[in-house]
Amino acid sequence: MNLSEVEKRLLALHYVFPVPANRFTRLYEVDPELMQYLTFPTEKLAFILNVTPKKASKINASVVVNSALPFEELYDSYGIIPIPFTNPLYPKSLLTMFDPPAVLYVQGDAQLLAEKMKVSIIGSRKATFYSEKSLTFIVPPLVKNNVIIVSGLASGADTFAHQSAIKYGGKTIAVLGHGLFHIYPKENSALKDEIGKNHLLVTEYPPYVRPERWTFPMRNRIISGLANAIIVTEAAKKSGTMSTVEHALEHGKDVYAVPGPITSRLSEGPNNMISEGAEPLSNGYQVIEALR
Template sequence: MEVTIAERRLLALHYVYPVPLNRLEKLLEVDPNLEKIPTYPSEYLAFLLNTSVEKAAKLQVKLRENAMTPYDKLYEREDIIPIPFTNPLYPDKLRQMIDPPAVLYTKGDQRLLAESFKIAIIGSRKATAYSKQAMSLIVPPLVKHQAVIVSGLAKGADTMAHVAALEFGGKTIAVLGHGFFHLYPKENRYLANQLAANHLLITEYPPYVKPEKWTFPMRNRIISGLSDAVVITEAADKSGTMSTVEHALDHGKEIFAVPGPITSPLSAGPNKLLDEGAKLVWSGFQVIESLII
């Protein structure tokens, strides 16, 4: 994929300063092509980036040290395609977010980003066979209507969602909470390789970024931002799954919840959402009817 000179500068900046686009807005207003960063006084750059003078100075040093590094070519060598926010391949749905990724790093079929119908299916890392059963009823109608299934490659419900998409002949996108050199969880390596070969892996983090507690909540906003609606199978009342729902509500997305037994702690989240106005779902046709028909 061809990138402009300004996009190459963005890749260099994002490598040493991997923050969402809203954190770069002041800088881009005064220096849209990112030509002047090395020449700014550190105090002024710190103001533009809302960071400390010390961090701004270190950032300038790193940019000077790596000024000739061809990041786009290095990524290509690792089968990683970076998509800056200025690139035509960058999804319009993400542009509408308050804090969109400045760069998406991708592996696989980038054309899936342009698909018009995407449904997120999420749930607990401790999801039970009930989630798998629910997906056997929800995913096939979605696949039949060319929906791309979006999830987070985590243990439990996320894994089930990706596998269900594969089993029923659909396409799927996995949004990672880390860079490509640090796949998590390790037991999903085979699944991740399958998706990189025929589907799509994406992340907003450069390859060296390791998984941290704070990276996964950030990842969740991309899952909801990409999708037209979010389906929750099983989730505790307070969980990462519910934080994804909060992002989805902020983005104006429809929420569908699978009802569960009142004796199950993992049904507390979906049942609470249903009480608060989420749509009841036990078949993918309900999602289709709500969003398309």
């Protein structure tokens, strides 16, 4: 992959300061080539990056130490492709967000990002056989029409979504809440490897970043941003799944919910969504019709 010199300098900065692109707006305004900011007084750099002077000094020192590293070559040795937000390969749908990722680190078939039809399937980490069975009605029509299945590689509904896409011969994108050198949950290690080899792994974090409680809510906006539509299988009324739905609504995406039995707590989320205007979903053809 060909990166401009400015993009290479962004990789060095993002490695030590992995924040969304909107955090770099002021920096690009005063230093569009990213060549002078290391010479700024600490107070000025702190103001531009909206951090404390102590943090700005630490960022400056870390970039100086790491600036000579050939990040592009190092990532390539691990099969990782960095895609800065200024690069033509960067998904246009993410650029419409308030806080798009500054860099996407991907592993696998990067061309999947350019596919026009993507649908996110999400739900509870405690999703039951009901979600798994529901996907047998939803995923095959999507795969048949070359729709890419997007999810977050979490336990439960996410795992069912990725596995269903693979089972029915489709393609899937897994959006991670950590760097590519890590895996969470551990039991999805083999699934991560399969997706990284034959499908696509995506994250906004440099490879060394470990999974943290705050990184997964940030990941949710990317799951929403990549997709044309969102499908919720099972979810509690208050859950991380609902945060992804909120992002989808903010992005103007179509939202579908799989109705469930009123006796199940994991049906409270989808059933409540339907009462508030989400479309009840019983098969994948409904989504295909809307996408067309």
